[in-house]
Amino acid sequence: MGELLLVEAVNDALHVELERDPSVLVLGEDVGKLGGVFRATVGLQKRFGAERCVDTPLAEAGILGTAVGLCMAGWRPVCEMQYDAFSYPALDQLINHVGRYRWRTRGKMSFPLVVRMPYGGGVRAPELHDDSPETYYVHTPGVKVAIPSNPADAKGLLAAAIRDPDPVVVLEPKLIYRTSRGEVPEGEHVVPLGTAHVVREGSDLTLVAYGAMVPLAERAADELSPEASAEVLDLRSLKPLDEDALLASAAKTGRVVVVQEAPRTCGFAAEVAAILAEKAIYDLHGPVLRVTGYDVPYPYWQLEDAYMPSVERVVDAARRLLAS
């Protein structure tokens, strides 16, 4: 199929999965006629009809709550939240129902729904169009969380999420929606949840990242070369997490820097560091360093570059670690 932008790969996945499985249905604000504010759902309503690509009222808890009911009626709903920070009204449904309903039926009923949304900062947008909410999702039992960093994974992880019998939240890094371009397999393409990907082999230290932080980590690895050989590990799926890949890389390099856009406290980098502190402590040649957003409200966009992890900050952390 050739090269696609990341957002086009999302759109492609939706086309393929709606075609493949007549019980898949897309719903959300402006996903129909408009094709979504990022055009991720463009063409779906024309192709599959207004009943399988549904423009909903402006009510996120309503979207996710009705999706629970749609599952009970035999559908596999794919909900779009228009932006990261506008998904919070639906957290109640997510935590109290989406993550618990299969359990509540003692495993008898499935809730194969997907919540996908553009997320993350760096896009020069008004307030609250920049959040990285993965902690809220990943901490919640009963849901899975995937975050692609390139077009092929965006397609494959979304396909996996749609086919998964359990609820999956897919966070799509909007910063690289239209800058990440790459080869995407045509037709059905599935990247199993729970498999990390070594984007670049290295021997001196590991940069652990996901989403838009992966290309950033790659640039940092470039910067560090030839001074040091950095491995870049793209987690791709935060839950389930490919712990083996993480531990293998840590064992190999003995030095780990974790990069995340979200605020630091209880961000996913903390979980990565905690796993390393528990299971890899004897492999480590130095501290586990985190390069993250700060514990502050995401700033005015003229200042956002100071908030977002930068190549410079990653390189600085790597150098400190290498020197330790």
Place this chain on the structure above:
Amino acid sequence: MGELLLVEAVNDALHVELERDPSVLVLGEDVGKLGGVFRATVGLQKRFGAERCVDTPLAEAGILGTAVGLCMAGWRPVCEMQYDAFSYPALDQLINHVGRYRWRTRGKMSFPLVVRMPYGGGVRAPELHDDSPETYYVHTPGVKVAIPSNPADAKGLLAAAIRDPDPVVVLEPKLIYRTSRGEVPEGEHVVPLGTAHVVREGSDLTLVAYGAMVPLAERAADELSPEASAEVLDLRSLKPLDEDALLASAAKTGRVVVVQEAPRTCGFAAEVAAILAEKAIYDLHGPVLRVTGYDVPYPYWQLEDAYMPSVERVVDAARRLLAS
């Protein structure tokens, strides 16, 4: 004033603070005539009137959202959420407004509100009366989080929260509302946020805990003695966190077990472990172990003991660590 139960200490703090400051106002579901389902607000409406202890409609986002407006009108609202898992409808207000509004006014306006709620498991209750939601709160920029483990701190931390110029979430461990009894200073009593407390000195390892896990950790320390000398550190305030106390204890004992009821992934124990992995790695004689709830929906109560961290699990972790 003598001995009080933990929930009585909460009530005492509210009486003292409403008396002290006429701009303090309590609102929530059933906090007035009934005095709250746990009786934490008993007597307030009689004493201070229905305008300063307000029974609200059943709408948590409405409670927290109007509290934001009450702040703008010069009040210091103390919101009760009836239970942990029923606070989630208010997360949207918390994340998008409560934590951001001071910033939004460039620091010109204060939002000195408090959200307090009974939290945690082990109480043989129906579904969703058992959650430990601290991660959702602590990850959110602009809010502070305190969790008392005994009556005196319950009073002192709540008083500090009410006097704080910023929003504070106070999670009260309902498991020990009526089993934790202790001396509580009469009248004004403030425990500053951001100060941890060494509940018990020890030299071989540190048990880090908060809330109802503190007395549990103490029992584990009893169990471990004389085989090993366990220090018990009560964090009391997760944000701001007393990092110095944490690092000092880790430096002293070289071995740390962190105990938390919440599900493991991205729980606060991960943050503690991450801080240690970053700043105390050379002090550690072994891995940082986490004893936590599991990454599953909080179970049917006949099975809850298998979910909750137990003395046995803490002791087991401690022994493994001591042997490592």
Place this chain on the structure above:
Amino acid sequence: MSRVLPAEGGLRRVIGDGRALPDGEVALTPEQHLDLYRRLVLLRTYDERSLVYHRQGRIGTYAIFWNHEAMQAGSELALEERDWIFPSYRESAIGILRGMPASTVLSWWRGHPAGWWNPEDYNVASICVPIATHVPHAVGFAWGSALKGEDRVAIVYFGDGATSEGSFHEGATFAGVMKAPVILFCNNNRWAISTPVEAQSAAETLADKASGYGMPGVRVDGGDVLAVYEATREAVERARAGDGPTFIEAVTYRTAPHATADDPSLYIDEERVAEEKENECVGRYERYLGRLGILGATQVEETRSEALEVMRAGIAQAEAEPPEDPALVFEHAYAEPPSSFARDLAELRRILGG
């Protein structure tokens, strides 16, 4: 076919008082009446026994639904078995009208896993604990069923307090827009724990909310099982005809504590409670059937003892449930549990075993 009369306060009513207030009629055969009566008594007995079991320490916290039976049995009767029910904790036992064993519901209140059922077995969703959050579920189910061309109606039960929640509002909004075949059944028992409905909403009636969602709002006497049946039957017809949702406000008064842990003496009007108890819904129907000559004292006794027998068997079965293995903690969260769960369980077993 049926005659529904206005009652005081504009509520729909069928059952009179045998004196000044005339009886109306509904198109039910004597057998159907007796079946409905049996269902009412089953619920009543379930509720009264549960309170006893609670006092005896045999079940945990329990949400009493005494005098709510007419709303539950009356509305359920208007449904077909293929229709789905979305209960709140106040309708915890509604499944027994659908053949669910009493032991299942008792197990739920005992916190035993045997209390959690497969909704598809009875077309009864799980008991919803967080207020109003199941309204969108029912709406999504009804909408989704209609999309699939299936003729299934959903009914969702919630209280007066629930109408203040955003979830109610969003669910109702979707229901209207999607023309979902769903019935929003509001049990207005005038209290949300200690909060009276006047402190819940400034609306004159809760049914006033319906037009804001583009659906009809109906008010009915919640103590009148036949009026409830009629109102629901009409709503079901409307739903099946593709005319969308209906909001039913069934008005009653909570005469029991909110739940076993509650102390209503702190807030409730005891005189009003006493009045309401006099006029409670099972007795009202009993007397109505007596006036029709359908029900006699022997049948009343028989029905009650049958129901008592169901409960005796139910609690015995619930108490005979063996304790579940801790392994269950790790099951059912995911279709395929992550590998960490097996490690966690192994560790837990090692510790519990030691």
Place this chain on the structure above:
Amino acid sequence: MSRVLPAEGGLRRVIGDGRALPDGEVALTPEQHLDLYRRLVLLRTYDERSLVYHRQGRIGTYAIFWNHEAMQAGSELALEERDWIFPSYRESAIGILRGMPASTVLSWWRGHPAGWWNPEDYNVASICVPIATHVPHAVGFAWGSALKGEDRVAIVYFGDGATSEGSFHEGATFAGVMKAPVILFCNNNRWAISTPVEAQSAAETLADKASGYGMPGVRVDGGDVLAVYEATREAVERARAGDGPTFIEAVTYRTAPHATADDPSLYIDEERVAEEKENECVGRYERYLGRLGILGATQVEETRSEALEVMRAGIAQAEAEPPEDPALVFEHAYAEPPSSFARDLAELRRILGG
């Protein structure tokens, strides 16, 4: 004092068309009319220039409010300065009616910290981006002010789409129960981005929602600045008299893209847009004042060029704002920042400096 006429569709109206539709009257002096006109033109000019600045890359994404000026200026005129305004992004510039410099609002759209003000300086709350979430803020403010015995009314602006959100519902519920002196002002421009109001709610009119909250609902022609003024004035009176909240539905039609990034050609009815543009609100008022003999061509020109001057100065000032120091990232989140912030900033400075 005033004569408000019914318009087509039952909307309140004052301004006629100079032909078949008669003009009504309001109790404003010629000076007040001209002042109101000046405000309308200021908003219009702000909006039109902002779109140009956006195209020139001088401001970022911008939410156009062309043809919404009458709703904003008309309602604002009914308030006193001590009354508080809670705007959405659609009312981003409403502060300029309260003396806020144009540069402040422009800075907001430039993502520069100078765009964030102290609400107490203008009694204008921060621009609310997440839909409907500011409704409870306004209600809490109004309720809290009344509790303090202060005579301050709050008005909160939101769109048709916003009425679907739980936050709207919960805010409105509180407003009714607390009898808060607040005005819920709904700009029904018939679209929420690409979603038409018919897909938003099955209610016949959005004002139908009001009775569900126990408050009056008023419908007014949103393109008629005087009808908006009158409706708001009445609501303000009611609020000040202690009679609680009012819901105002001001009906108009969105003629511009939702925001600069939007492409309405994918969904909108272009003919209807053209019609609406013909009848846009500033022109309507201009012609009305012309018929009254209050406004002439010179004054129109003068008013416009004054407003243009304000904008020229505004953008110049906004562009002259020096870039802020990264230290600001760590300020204002807390009254007393935790010690880690100083460490983070020091590290950041070291890295940025290197």
